[in-house]
Amino acid sequence: MSETENLEPWQRIPIEPGVAPLVDVMNAHPAIRTIASCHGHIERGTGPYVYFAAPITLASAIERALCADAHGARRLRTPWRVSARFDGAFELRFSLGAPRYDVAAPYSLVLSRRRLDRDLAVLTNIVGDAVRCQQPSTPGATR
Amino acid sequence: MSTGRPKPAIAWQRRTIEPGIAPLVDAMNANPTVRTLASCQGHFWTGRPPFVAFTAPVAFASMLERMLRDDNYFGPNRLSTLWVVYGGFDAAFNLNFRLHAPLHKLAGPCSSTFKRAALRSELAALTEIVQLLNGLWDERQRKEQRHGND
Numbered sequence: 512m513s514e515t516e517n518l519e520p521w522q523r524i525p526i527e528p529g530v531a532p533l534v535d536v537m538n539a540h541p542a543i544r545t546i547a548s549c550h551g552h553i554e555r556g557t558g559p560y561v562y563f564a565a566p567i568t569l570a571s572a573i574e575r576a577l578c579a580d581a582h583g584a585r586r587l588r589t590p591w592r593v594s595a596r597f598d599g600a601f602e603l604r605f606s607l608g609a610p611r612y613d614v615a616a617p618y619s620l621v622l623s624r625r626r627l628d629r630d631l632a633v634l635t636n637i638v639g640d641a642v643r644c645q646q647p648s649t650p651g652a653t654r
Numbered sequence: 655m656s657t658g659r660p661k662p663a664i665a666w667q668r669r670t671i672e673p674g675i676a677p678l679v680d681a682m683n684a685n686p687t688v689r690t691l692a693s694c695q696g697h698f699w700t701g702r703p704p705f706v707a708f709t710a711p712v713a714f715a716s717m718l719e720r721m722l723r724d725d726n727y728f729g730p731n732r733l734s735t736l737w738v739v740y741g742g743f744d745a746a747f748n749l750n751f752r753l754h755a756p757l758h759k760l761a762g763p764c765s766s767t768f769k770r771a772a773l774r775s776e777l778a779a780l781t782e783i784v785q786l787l788n789g790l791w792d793e794r795q796r797k798e799q800r801h802g803n804d
Contacts, residue, residue: 567712567749570743570749571743571747571748571749574743574747575747578747592742593742593743594740594741594742595740595741595742595749596738596740596741597715597716597719597720597739601716601717601719601720602716603712603715603716603741605741
């Protein structure tokens with residue numbers, strides 16, 4: 512029996528290539544589970560996001576890393592934020608997204624796509640470093 | 655070196671709570687685990703919708719979200735629009751919550767007197783929901799305490 516047979520139809524949709532490295536980096540941490548993601552569709556004005564389950568300390572660490580970049584190296588072109596919502600079972604879930612991308616690109620779609628892909632690549636590094644620092648086995652990890 | 659004098663409040667902290675949202679803010683602060691941080695009663699001129707930002711245990715925010723959804727989906731529909739609890743991180747990277755109605759439209763062609771009355775009853779209904787929640791929260795705390803003692 513194939514691995515995807517027990518999944519709901521929406522769960523069988525493959526992860527979009529632009530966001531897949533970021534999703535992999537997040538799922539590499541045992542306490543993070545990604546639920547949904549999108550690599551952004553500039554032509555429709557739907558921004559990229561990763562919706563995930565994690566302890567608050569981990570989500571806070573990601574937000575801290577994003578904030579540090581915004582006030583320091585500024586490798587990301589646009590502000591990315593971690594926000595929280597309650598899901599259907601009233602469990603707290605987080606969303607990593609960039610609200611500025613939720614508007615259709617006013618000029619070249621190709622150029623905007625390239626910029627967004629570059630942002631996603633930078634984000635993968637930032638989030639990867641942030642979650643690696645929070646590994647349970649490393650000193651100073653969250654309990 | 656400390657002079658022993660209280661630190662003066664910064665400008666935004668000196669502002670009084672707007673009268674339209676004050677009962678809701680009071681109801682939330684009546685729960686010892688909740689502390690409101692900022693609020694707005696809604697402004698028709700600028701189209702700014704009402705909100706209350708607060709810190710609370712995740713369980714409290716979750717219970718509030720459940721009560722808001724229950725009211726909207728299963729009745730008694732005291733709220734004319736869906737109010738939600740969203741979370742975000744503050745400057746110290748602590749999780750805070752925001753009670754607001756993302757679809758609330760204050761600016762528009764409809765009479766602002768009519769809208770103001772509707773908003774007043776909406777905020778009164780929210781206050782009732784929070785008071786009800788405070789009762790449930792106390793009950794839950796007592797139950798947990800009893801389990802802890804057993």
